[in-house]
Amino acid sequence: MALLEVKDLKTWFYTDDGVLRSVDGVSFEIDRGETLGVVGESGCGKSVTAMSILRLIPQPPGRIVGGQILFEGRDLVTLPIKELRKVRGNDISVIFQEPMTSLNPVYTVGDQTMEAILLHQSVDEDEARAIALDMLKRVGIPAAETRIDEYPHQMSGGMKQRVMIAMALSCKPKLLIADEPTTALDVTIQAQILELLQDLQQSEGMGIMLITHDLGVVAETCDRVVVLYAGQVAETADTGALFDHPAHPYTVGLLRSLPDRAPPGSRLYTIEGMVPSPQDFPTGCRFRTRCPHASEACAELPPVHDLGDGHRVWCHHPLSREDARALTAERTEGGWQ
């Protein structure tokens, strides 16, 4: 049994402008010890999916209108709120994109780390502090003994993100949801944080759901990938397979438009048009308005094709392995290999 199994999740927003079907039938699963990358462009529903798992959607206007979120077999969608609170922060933890605003500026980082520990574990304050200190050391905060009593504003962005990770991991969660954890950070700091997450995953054996728009981060850290487009899953596959022979025209387009896979100075491949906003998602296949392979059939909801090894694609005209390889093979010339 997978650690987390999301089945046909639908999270809609009821606004003045109509119903926004931000997440509309998303399914995936995460195993223990696995890193699942959830990628997509802005408005594809990746953050809403993450928030739905912990039922943190602002309500109204948002509502989970359908589907199941099975965490170790229990459906989080219907779980009573009291039970859900025990899951939040204890079994499932979240780190957000903005470490600057996710920490409360009036408490020390130690107090904030201890808070979750005291809430979910039966320990006294001294023990909680010891655990917190241990966590801060493990996420690589230098001089943790003194920094535990510092306030967030005394720390750099990378340090704050480490504190966020320490807080998230202090209760030894089985699943860590990381929503763009490194987007606000510099590349050298990003490298530190990603390495840290990988090390911690190996020692703790937790599942990680890594939400990002950065295909480079996915390629370097994830075991499997879910590609979201306009609130629906376009394709899911092992990382290697996805980058090697993507089958969905959207995934192919994304990979082909990356500047680091094209010869310098050449014209980049572009996907026509732009990401539709939730009020005007097309019917049928939502990518059909931008898809070079679109046909009349695409007005119907796309069928799922199972290509083996967990590689599934929701498309009327998936690309063959050879075509995909030919289109997306790296055309990099010399340097920076």
Add this chain to the structure above:
Amino acid sequence: MADLESAVDAPVAADARQEDPSYGEIVWGQFRKRRLAMACLYGLVGLFLLAVYAPVLASNKPFIWQPAGEPVQFPWFISLFDRTFFENQVDLFFNTLLVFGTIIAIPVAVVFVRTRNRLRRPRRAARSRALVAGIGAFLLCFAAVQAFPVQKQKEVFPRIQAQLEAAGTEVRAVYPPLPYSFRDGDIDQIGQPISRAHLLGTDNAGRDVLTRLLFGTRISLTIGVFAVALYITLGTIIGSIAGYYGGRVDALIQRIIEVVICVPSLFLILTVAAFIENRSIFHIMVIIAAVAWTSPARLIRAEFLRLRNLDFVSAARAVGYRERTIIFKEILPNAIAPVLVAATFGVARAILIESTMSFLGLGDITVPSWGQILNTGRTTSDWVLILAPGFAIFVTVSLLNLVGEGFRDALDPKLRK
């Protein structure tokens, strides 16, 4: 190039014929959704119309006056511009509005109705042309009224009519519904209680209270609007400069503002007012403006401090605009909204200050402001004279505050959706 051309052009909210709303239209759309605020806005419009058309409702000059055997006269119309009757500039202004404003408003309204289906740019151009022409024409009329003062009628028509009729002469006369003067009392009618003839009784000079209340609307609205316009202009300019330049300029202006704020404004107003002989309501407006400019200045300064670091300001500088243009054309339109909301509340506050001053006997005693009526009530212990203007003030201030709140909410992006 082909991929680019086709790639890019998908409008965000599809339809080409239907224009997307401008910022003002969005705010207005939000405001319209708030029923209470909308009702209050209608209430304010009604109040304004009452102020403009007050002489139609109440005047002791008959619309038509024709003693038997004599030609028809129109004393009411002539009295509108008669300096011996309407001594005050405020009344002259409103009377000009009543006559010429109404005439000018009709073609302007026609332009507005006719252009309502046009596209935004031609519509705006046509409408602003019509508005400018209308306002220009109105100001010309007002200047003409100033240039040719009418000084004529001293007659008190109801009394003459009574005398004539006693002498057996038939008189054809049509009066407004309230045939009383807001200014001249009737010695026979002093301190009358509520009756069918005087719906709110009369005061200690024999003047009809309802009539005075009606004309008081003119005074209160004028004081509110002009005092606020004055101090908003002043505060906006000072606040813009402080916020844009920052540093020493800002520090200096901030200190000045702090000094002004430190002085309790009511005491300052009362003290200054006590030094002015022959106070007119224009003095009162200036005094109110002199203490109240600090709050819009601070609002604008804060907005400027936020906006001046945004990239569109840098972009304007990179293009090469002058600083004056950047301050007033680039930044100010983005900073002004909260000040306009504050202005609505400011109008209410100015009306209250004027009432307070009049109530304390430091107002302009020649005008029938609501505070003056209150003051009369206080000195004569007549409860109608206290309750009636009190209620008028309450209603006006409430309307203004509710409209202000409506606009504030409409501007608040957080409250949308």
Add this chain to the structure above:
Amino acid sequence: MTAEPRPPVVQVKDLVKHFPVYKGLFRRQVGSVKAVDGISFDIQGGETVAMVGESGCGKTTAGRAMLRLIEPDSGEVWVSGRNVPDLDRDALRNWRQKMQIIFQDPYSSLNPRQTIGQIIGGGLLLHGIVQTAAEAEDRAKELLERVGLQPRYTSRYPHEFSGGQRQRIGIARAVALNPDFIVCDEAVSALDVSVQAQVINLLLDLKDEFDLCYLFVTHDLSVVRHIADHVVVMYLGQIVERASRADIYARPRHPYTQALLSAAPRTDPHKRRKRVILPGDVPSPINPPAGCRFHTRCPLAGPRCSAERPAAHRIADDHYVACHFYEDTTDPIDVTASSPYPR
């Protein structure tokens, strides 16, 4: 690189910008943020120079100081033959036509109260490129069409457009004045991948069409690799390495450049590398480390590094490195080793 030698359109010499830091009741100056601390480089006509570095390295300040959107403290910035810091107010306003900027945030860089026509056409009228508002409108329409938007959008307001469309509008505003030189301040960093590709293509096309040169300020190394002819790497207000794109990516010589390239994620899951992980954070630019500013994080640092500021050594044509150990860095710190991702 261009074939025939042209004089550089932009020359920067020893540009310095320090921001004073005040403290206490009397706002005494207690130090200064050394945002840009003596940088020099050239941009040839038709060329794109990328300025890369992490946040706080001063790259944005450098770009803005060159245009005098921030007043530089000292140094020379020659743009199309005139030294920008020397210009008086009116001369500067005129010369701004030659140098434009495209901003990172497509949401804050367009005035929300102005129509697209006003935003693009305003500068045309100001600089007398066109004489009437109608001509400005027509020219704005042409430019909108050129950047891939519908001409009729001139009467619309910025809030009606998506991020990518706004960035195109910002680009149209910049090229409207027919400048020689454009600073692209993280111009594609805030855009989604598919839109980013469109905008990069547009910028490349416009460069040839309008005979522009770009200073491309960014932290995104894959974009730099695609768009730049020369690369300037900054660290704490100083240039640590400056070379042609090919040299920077194939033969980086400064340890910081090597670490930066190694840290940037690549989109090839089969070549998961052991990254060079730099320890610690970028130090505060208020009191930057003495000597070589990188020595607190440098794997090669020796005693000399904390004492002496390294000079810019010319190690090849157009390749300069500010490192004491530039001779020892030819074999970069294990960047190429493709170690399998450990499980």
